[in-house]
Amino acid sequence: MSAGFDTVVIGGGHNGLVTAAYLAKAGQGVLVVERRELLGGAATTEEIFPGYRVDTGAHRLGGLSAQVVADLGLTGHGLEVLAADPTVFTPVGNGIPLTLWRDPRETAESIRRISRPDAEAWVPFTELVGKAASFLQAAWTTTPPDVTGSDLGDLLAGAKLGLKLRGLGRKDMAEVMRILPMSIYELLDEWFESDLVRGTVAASAIGGLCQGPMSGGTVYTFLHHHVGAGAGVIRPTERVRGGVGQLSEAIASACRQYGAEVRTGAPVERILVDDGAAKGVVIAGGEEVRAERVVSSADPRRTFVHLLPPDAIGPDFARKIDHVRFRGVCAKVHLGLAGLPDFTCLPGAGPHLEGVISISPSLEYLERAYDPVKYGAISDAPYLELSIPSLADPGVAPAGKHLASIVMQYAPFSLRDGAWDEAARNSIGDLVVRTLARYAPNIEAVVEGRHVMTPLDLQERFGLTEGNIYHGEMTLDQLLFMRPVPGAARYRAPVKGLYLCGAGTHPGGGVTGMPGLNAARGILKD
Amino acid sequence: MSPRVFGRPGVRPEGPELLPVFPPEYTAAAVLRTTPFHRRTEALCEAGNWRRWSGFLAASSYELHHDREYWAIRNSAGLIDVSPLHKYRIQGVDAERLLDRLVTRNVAKCAIHQVLYTPWCDEAGKVMDDGTLCRLADDVFRLTSALPNLRWLLDNARGLNVQIEDVSDALAALALQGPNARAILTEAAGGVADDLGYFRLTEGAIGGAPVQITRTGYTGDLGYEIWTEPQHALTLWDALMAAGRAHRVVPAGLLALDVARVEAGLILIEVDYVPSHQAVIEARKSSPYEIGMGWTVKLDKPGFVGRDALMAERARGPEWEFKGLEVSWDAMESLYGAVGLPPQLPSEGWRTSVPVYAGNRQVGYATSGCWSPLLKKYIALAHLQTPHSATGTHLSMEITVEHHRKKAAARVVEPQFFNPDRKRSNPGRADRS
Ligand SMILES: Cc1cc2nc3c(=O)[nH]c(=O)nc-3n(C[C@H](O)[C@H](O)[C@H](O)COP(=O)(O)OP(=O)(O)OC[C@H]3O[C@@H](n4cnc5c(N)ncnc54)[C@H](O)[C@@H]3O)c2cc1C
Secondary structure, three states, rough: OOOEHHHHHHHOOOHHHHHHHHHHOOOEEEEEOOOOOOOHHHHEEOOOOOOOOEEEEOOOOOOOOOHHHHHHHHHHHHOOEEEEEOEEEEOOOOOOOOEEEEOHHHHHHHHHHHOOHHHHHHHHHHHHHHHHHHHHHHHHHHOOOOOOOOOOOHHHHHHHHHHHHHHHHHHHHHHHHHOOOOOOHHHHHHHHOOOHHHHHHHHOOOOOOOOOOOOOOOOHHHOOOOOOOOOOOOOOOOOOOOOOOOHHHHHHHHHHOOOOEEEEEEEEEEEEEEEEEEEEEEOOOOOOEEEEEEEOOHHHHHHHHHOOOHHHOOHHHHHHHOOOOOOEEEEEEEEEOOOOOOOOOOOOOOOOOOOOOEEEHHHHHHHHHHHHHHHHHOOOOOOEEOOOOOOOOOOOOOOOOOOEEEEEEOOOOOOOOOOOOHHHHHHHHHHHHHHOOOOOEEEEEEEEEEEEEOHHHHHHOOOOOOHHOOOOOOHHHHHHHHHHHOOOOOOOOOOOOOOOOOEEEEEEOOOHHHHHHHHHHHHHOO | OOEEEEEOOOOOOOOOOOOOOOOOOEEEEOOOOOOOOOOHHHHHHHOEEEEHHHHHHHHEOOOOOOOOOOOHHHOOEEEEEEEOEEEEEEOOOHHHHHHHHEOOHHHHHOOOOEEEEEEOOOOOOOEEEEEEEEEEOEEEEEEEOOOOHHHHHHOOOOOOOOOOOHHHHHHHHEEOOOOOHHHHHHHHHHOOOOOOOOOEEEEEEEEEEEEEEEEOOOOOOEEEEEOOOHHHHHOOOOOOOEEEHHEEEEEOOOOHHHHHHOOOOOEEOOEEEEEEHHHHOOOHHHHHHOOOOHOOOOOOOOOEEEEEEEHHHHHHOOOEEEEEEOOOOHHHHHHOOOOOOOOOOOOOOOOOOOEEOOOOOEEEEEEEEEEOOOOEEEEEEEEEEEOOOOOOOEEEEEEEEOOOOEEEEEEOOOOOOOOOOOOOOOOOOOOOO
């Protein structure tokens, strides 16, 4: 049995590390225990091919909290964020592609070659997105109100959100409330006519969702991905020099500086519960670590079903946890490239390859990509988000080589026919390369190495239930005060001394550090 | 016997598009389910007086008036079909752990072949249902309940090593209740139940049908419940009726049972209390303390559902108590006398909410009541606010005399109006409950 800590944090993903750093900074004795040999969770960098530093999970940041960066002095620990410009390139087979730039006027110019009305609508559209996202930002930085109780603090938090909404002005407020529950398809119908624009914008509404752009509530997810994006920026693409794992390493380094201990290769087998209160953890092999409190960054299913003894939580709560939807739909493919992809619509190298490359020729294309998933099958023509980090950050690939990291949707965790075996894994790799080849025919020739992760692989590698990249789907009914479930959205679990701090809590998934920050604030207040 | 039909069979209203409202095959038995004893009970049910019980047809009374059936329960023996009860078989190394988590009583202390009467609560300590729990073997239990509970059982069983099976349809059950019940069983089952203690189980055979016999019931009298598989149901019925003839056994319906259970002070779900998961407002929910089940709550038992809330409530003291009321005969006589009538007595149990007063202030409400033919008293079961619930307190209960609301004096008593020794005792033995 190890000496007692004030806090033991389960999981060394970026959120677990953020919470640990804040608690250690506040003077607590903190231990982080990570099951893998390396840190970062789904924000990590691994040498998949010799000489390549591959972001095996997230390959761009998701609105990383500036407050976290500042509070923990992450720049001093080696963090360097690279903001790509352009942010997105959407190729077409033949014709004029679309490029999104950080400056919306520049984007409008790019759109003008496709559609004049859409070009004119672009800047006002980005303004609406900015206003709506700023409302969400207020929600992100607050612990969500507990609508089931009547705590004064909750009322204040609710009032603060209300004020922020009022601050938008009456007309804007009405507009934000109107659009939040809509499908991105319906919203874009009101704004744009061009398939390319609609597809490119809609693609950022469906990330990690077992839903298509015609599903209700996808406007919310779209806005979620634009919190902190910067004025006028649609689909921001920000990477970390050296790979996103450098962010996690920077936070870990801050942790150590504040005196926290970080252990890897230490999977927690179960949470110790004594007389209804969490008292520490048991690490595989039987080692007990005692602590005043336990903070879990593992997803809610893992935490409540697999790590807690069965009778530690009540039947009503257990039922709610059972009903949290995961339904992972992402696969990840990494390619070692001897040369850059050459797009028929815009041949040669150029800045267009530096953001992410979005295979989303139309909104209907995305919806069709989703259709088979309803029936447990893989998309025939999938949505792809491809990133070539080696352009802006040559260090992540051997000299003269390039690295492509591709998130593919949709590949359902639960296949109706067959299983996620080697053949299915290969078929995903083939499908992704074949799909890219329609736009960049040289791709097959330049691929030197290929690494595929199915949704099942994501579960095994990262410990993500059903391969859901966000620790639970980011649908309206699983967000805010309902994340992970109503009654536990305030980082406190219904077991004394147990807290949550991962992407399964408000405000949700992505490399943001926000759940970790909010959780730390809540814990320090208790 | 021809099937009884609700509505007019085969009558087609005017108009060609309309379907027949009551096709000829639309009988009660076609809509509700019938129990494994139905072929016998239907033939005996002269009154045609059926009611619905958990989706089954159940006889309210076999004769036009339930009087004889009631008196059989108190003076000889009544035979009651109780098959519509919900029954669950819970088996596995964690069966005891699951049930100890679920119910308020201490299951670890339940011996093999012992039966516990117990309620179970939601997480806020409010009663969801009540029933009997029997340990059939070290890791096998049977739970009976008034309402379906499979989902709640499964919710509580997450992560535990148990199998839960709804065996409601796999077990037929008869209640044999009354002072002659033991003698009938001696004859029918060859003495296996002669020494059976109160709330214990034994196994045997009746008329060749393998049975389990528990000394349980809902009459507050000497009595047994007999469990068998449906294919043996008619054999069991016939054997008990044959053995019972000399002991004046009478098939009894739910009206007779209702009077008996009010006399015994036994609470009835959906009548005397609202199951917490069906309550639309908080005020309708009850804790065990508020409905006379405080004795079942074992707070020293770790971690059962609702324990924290019940600890707090016990410390606070419950706001309500469930007690008996005896309505004054003199008051009845004078209230009815004033309109030129003798006291009108509710020979059937009533099940409405009736206000109870201390002076002019309402301090509670009665939920069940009847004239007790045995005790010759008008009795009721009532929820009373604790300052007014002490035994002996003088209150009044509303009665409606010739369409006018009046108050009749009533006295608070313990709810077991009738509690004979024979309920628990064994002849020639010390009380071994
Ligand atoms: C393939 C993929 C692509 C993605 N793309 C993007 C993207 O481009 N942009 C973006 O913003 N987001 C992306 N995401 C989502 C983002 O990476 C996650 O939402 C975020 O990293 C979650 O961080 P976290 O710290 O909350 O959880 P995690 O990173 O999942 O960390 C949880 C940690 O807990 C550990 N753990 C679990 N169980 C135990 C145990 N029993 N004992 C000890 N340790 C345990 C895990 O190993 C893990 O390290 C992607 C995710 C994936 C998987």
